[in-house]
Amino acid sequence: MDASCVVRILGSAAGGGYPQWNCRCPVCALAWDGDARVVRRTQSSIAVRGRSGSWALVNASPDIRQQLLDNPPLQPRRASRDSPVAAVVLTNADIDHVAGLLGLRERWPLRLFATQPVLAALSANPIFRALDEMLVERREIAPDVPFHPVPDVEMELFPVPGKAPLWDEGEEVKTDIEDGRTVGVALRGAGQGDWAHYVPGCAAVTDAFRRRVDGTRLLLFDGTLYDDDEMIRLGLGPKTGRRMGHIPVGGPDGSLAAFAGCAIARKAYVHINNSNPLLISGSPERREVETAGWLVAEDGMEFAL
Ligand code: MLT
Ligand code: MN
Numbered sequence: 293m294d295a296s297c298v299v300r301i302l303g304s305a306a307g308g309g310y311p312q313w314n315c316r317c318p319v320c321a322l323a324w325d326g327d328a329r330v331v332r333r334t335q336s337s338i339a340v341r342g343r344s345g346s347w348a349l350v351n352a353s354p355d356i357r358q359q360l361l362d363n364p365p366l367q368p369r370r371a372s373r374d375s376p377v378a379a380v381v382l383t384n385a386d387i388d389h390v391a392g393l394l395g396l397r398e399r400w401p402l403r404l405f406a407t408q409p410v411l412a413a414l415s416a417n418p419i420f421r422a423l424d425e426m427l428v429e430r431r432e433i434a435p436d437v438p439f440h441p442v443p444d445v446e447m448e449l450f451p452v453p454g455k456a457p458l459w460d461e462g463e464e465v466k467t468d469i470e471d472g473r474t475v476g477v478a479l480r481g482a483g484q485g486d487w488a489h490y491v492p493g494c495a496a497v498t499d500a501f502r503r504r505v506d507g508t509r510l511l512l513f514d515g516t517l518y519d520d521d522e523m524i525r526l527g528l529g530p531k532t533g534r535r536m537g538h539i540p541v542g543g544p545d546g547s548l549a550a551f552a553g554c555a556i557a558r559k560a561y562v563h564i565n566n567s568n569p570l571l572i573s574g575s576p577e578r579r580e581v582e583t584a585g586w587l588v589a590e591d592g593m594e595f596a597l
């Protein structure tokens with residue numbers, strides 16, 4: 293039988309993609325040099341469809357055009373104006389998750405779903421008026437209330453700790469805000485059993501979050517940095533992962549340890565920064581997460597639910 297719900301990874305990298313245009317860190321250098329241990333990745337997004345074949349994008353990455361070119365099921369096939377993409381759901385207002393909305397401005401009816409703080413961030417940026425409000429309806433979603441972005445797919449948005457978008461940080465930056473500015477997405481075929489979870493940005497794994505995902509069928513989780521100080525150590529920037537609103541993968545306080553006691557049928561890291569050694573097939577860090585049952589997501593990977 294056809295799966296009730298299919299999740300396709302459109303972009304598995306964090307902001308900047310892999311390799312990043314202006315980076316020759318040790319991991320990016322492998323991609324620039326064509327090393328067989330790495331593959332290129334576009335920026336953070338998934339697509340979800342139910343049985344009807346309409347797709348909901350979760351996040352609209354700056355690489356959206358490349359992603360639609362790379363994924364034939366998301367291409368027009370019926371009429372002179374057509375797309376199976378019917379909805380966009382946002383997990384925050386970061387540039388890697390919303391800039392792709394501007395790539396969808398060619399007068400196609402879409403429904404846009406996000407929490408109040410994320411919709412407010414879009415409204416504060418007049419450039420998003422390029423999406424004609426007569427065609428692109430913005431729907432505010434309350435935390436933990438189910439909705440159907442396309443008729444046969446059910447989702448819930450649940451707040452996770454995070455911070456304001458980088459472009460809107462202000463002077464004092466708190467990374468533990470849980471007001472819906474950063475959310476995870478629970479998803480399943482409408483009414484079809486157990487939930488899957490997509491969480492591309494998360495500053496800390498709370499007990500409530502752990503309870504939510506324990507025993508479920510799929511977790512796609514924030515794998516931005518392996519080590520909290522990885523970017524500082526490599527001379528790439530002054531910030532830790534935590535300061536950027538991302539819990540690291542490794543270490544005693546990392547996500548690998550945080551989920552170690554959970555029974556989750558399938559687990560994959562997404563939103564992976566170009567500096568992260570998880571990107572290198574066979575690296576010690578990659579072997580460590582694989583031994584713990586995690587996949588490292590690649591663009592084009594599909595999960596049937
Ligand atoms: C993040 O995930 O921290 C952001 O995407 C950073 C950015 O806006 O470049
Ligand atoms: Mn990001």
Ligand code: ZN
Pocket residue numbers: 312315316317318319320321566567
């Ligand atoms: Zn790099």
